[in-house]
Amino acid sequence: MPPATASYSPGLPVEVGKIDRELKKLWQQNEGATRASLVNLAVYSELPGSLETNTKLVSELTENLACRAIVIAADARPEENHVEAWIGAHCHVSRAGSRQICSEQISFLVQGPCTNLVPNIVFAHIDSDLPLYLWWQGEFHDPIDSQLWSWVDRLIYDSREWRDLPTQLGLLETAQRQARQRVILCDLNWTRLFRIRLALAQFFDHPASHHRFESIDCAEIVHAKEFRSTAVLLVGWLAAQLHWRFQAGSGKADLTVTDKKGRTIQIKLSEETGEPIGRISLLTKEVEFRVVHSPGKDLLEVSRGKPGVSCAHQLLPAGSPEIARLLEDELVRGGPHKVYQNALQAVRELL
Numbered sequence: 001m002p003p004a005t006a007s008y009s010p011g012l013p014v015e016v017g018k019i020d021r022e023l024k025k026l027w028q029q030n031e032g033a034t035r036a037s038l039v040n041l042a043v044y045s046e047l048p049g050s051l052e053t054n055t056k057l058v059s060e061l062t063e064n065l066a067c068r069a070i071v072i073a074a075d076a077r078p079e080e081n082h083v084e085a086w087i088g089a090h091c092h093v094s095r096a097g098s099r100q101i102c103s104e105q106i107s108f109l110v111q112g113p114c115t116n117l118v119p120n121i122v123f124a125h126i127d128s129d130l131p132l133y134l135w136w137q138g139e140f141h142d143p144i145d146s147q148l149w150s151w152v153d154r155l156i157y158d159s160r161e162w163r164d165l166p167t168q169l170g171l172l173e174t175a176q177r178q179a180r181q182r183v184i185l186c187d188l189n190w191t192r193l194f195r196i197r198l199a200l201a202q203f204f205d206h207p208a209s210h211h212r213f214e215s216i217d218c219a220e221i222v223h224a225k226e227f228r229s230t231a232v233l234l235v236g237w238l239a240a241q242l243h244w245r246f247q248a249g250s251g252k253a254d255l256t257v258t259d260k261k262g263r264t265i266q267i268k269l270s271e272e273t274g275e276p277i278g279r280i281s282l283l284t285k286e287v288e289f290r291v292v293h294s295p296g297k298d299l300l301e302v303s304r305g306k307p308g309v310s311c312a313h314q315l316l317p318a319g320s321p322e323i324a325r326l327l328e329d330e331l332v333r334g335g336p337h338k339v340y341q342n343a344l345q346a347v348r349e350l351l
Contacts, residue, residue, distance in 0.1 A: 008056040010071065010107035011088020019106060019125060023087055033091060033102045036066035039331070040126040043071045044118065045137040051107055054137075055088075060324040062090040062103040065331055068127050069105040074115045081112035119148040126151075133331065139163070140171045149179035156330060158188040158323075160229050169348065188326045190340045193234050195319040196277050199291045199302050202316075203282075213242055214259065215284040218266045222279040230276050231269050236347035237339065246350065255350070276321060283307050293318050 014022045027035055041061070043054045051073045058069045069090075091102040106125050110118065126132055131153040139162055149155075155175070162168045176183060204210060219238070223231040235255060238244065244257040244265065255267040272278055274295040282289040288307040293300050300318045305311030319329070 008052050008059065009088075010051050010055055010086035011105060012086060014085050014087050016083055016085045016108075019085060019087060023104065023106075026087065026089070033089070033100055035089075035104065036101045037068045037103060037127055037130060038065065039067045040130050040132045041067045041069045041135065041331075042122045042126075042132065043069065043135045043137070044074065045072070046074050046076075047138065050137070051109065055105065055107065057324050057327070058103075058105055059090045061328055061331070063092050064328060066101060066103050068130070069103065070122055070125055071105060071107040072118060072121065073107075073109050074118060075109075075111045076113070076115040078112045081114040082109075083111070083114060084109040116145070119145045119151075122148070123151055135327065137161075140168055140175075142167075142171055144171055144175050146175070146178040149175045149183050152179070152183045154184045154186050156186045156188065156327065159233075160189045160192075160227065162229075165229065166348070169344070184336055185340070186330050186337065187233075187340060187344075188323070188330060189230050190233055190337070190343070191326045191330050192230055192276050192321065193237070194329065195300060195317060196234065196280065196291060196293070197237060199300050199316050200280065200282070200289065202302070203289045203304060212284060212287065212289075214261065214263075215286075216242075216259075216265060216282050217285060218268070218283050220268045220270070220279070220281045220283075221277065222270050222272050222274075224274055224276050224278065225271055227276040228269065228271070232347050232350050233343055234277065234280065235267055235269075235350075236343035236345075239346040240339070240342035244346075246347070275318075 012022070027033070041058070043058065045054060051071060054071045058071060061067070062069070086107040088105045088107070089102045090105060091100045093100055108121055110121070122132075122134070132151055133154045133156060134148070134152045135156040137158070159165060159168070172185060176185070204212060221231045221234060239246070239257060243260050247256040247258060247264075253269050255269065257265045257267065259265060275293040277293060278295070279290070279292045286306070287304055290303050291300055298318050298320070299315045301313045302316055303311050303313035319325070
């Protein structure tokens, strides 16, 4: 079988011009292994040590999602060009336990001015019959190569990592226009909110509960340090779904919105040590809808009752905050993410 990357090394060093030849040789020598791939997953990072880190992440992902992974570590600082390449495979026993399923990984270390050739590297090594998902770690650069977006089906990123959100969003909008809206934006910061949004939405599933939408007086969201943008996206989801509008002068911690009837609603954001979103409460004069994610637990405590009064709660799965699990959730869910786009537009100025 092809060498697995249990040590999380990028694999066997190869000459860049001989990658396809060496991959064929690798599989010919190991006929007992089953090669599988559903998508092309390109991972781009400029962080030191990212090859090992991302090889580990790809190994975890391929336990449930077969893919051809193209892992790129880039560093534009050196004055001279330097490129290294490796090939490897991540092999996992199938659920039936009868055979090993293997996913290819091609890795590159790209240094110097040639980092602007990353789109060519990606395109030259994708399986052309499969969709291309690009996971861009960190911030985008201006300008973004428009040629790359014409190939990408799903662009994955984490807006929590961005220091200048408006600029980054502007670059993404430009990229979408250049790709003629072909590329689907997948924000892991939005994926973090999936279980929280489900827990909140289930309060109002029954039509008899819909009248509560128009009686919400205030809301409170508790978030961890450096997860304010996650909390704001949650506010954006509420605002987009309930047609709230933000009033001028809203601050970082206290937001003011008006509903369809012109009623004023106060939203408080506060920071506490714990989970990315530790608690959210929606309050009316009669009822408090509350979702709590206690630190270190994988369950959400969901309750409704009189404001300020302790009441029985039910437990719902919270999901994992680990990047590998978030990415796995994103890759298997699919869809155009129109709700995310609406939420983003609702709170763009606040981000």
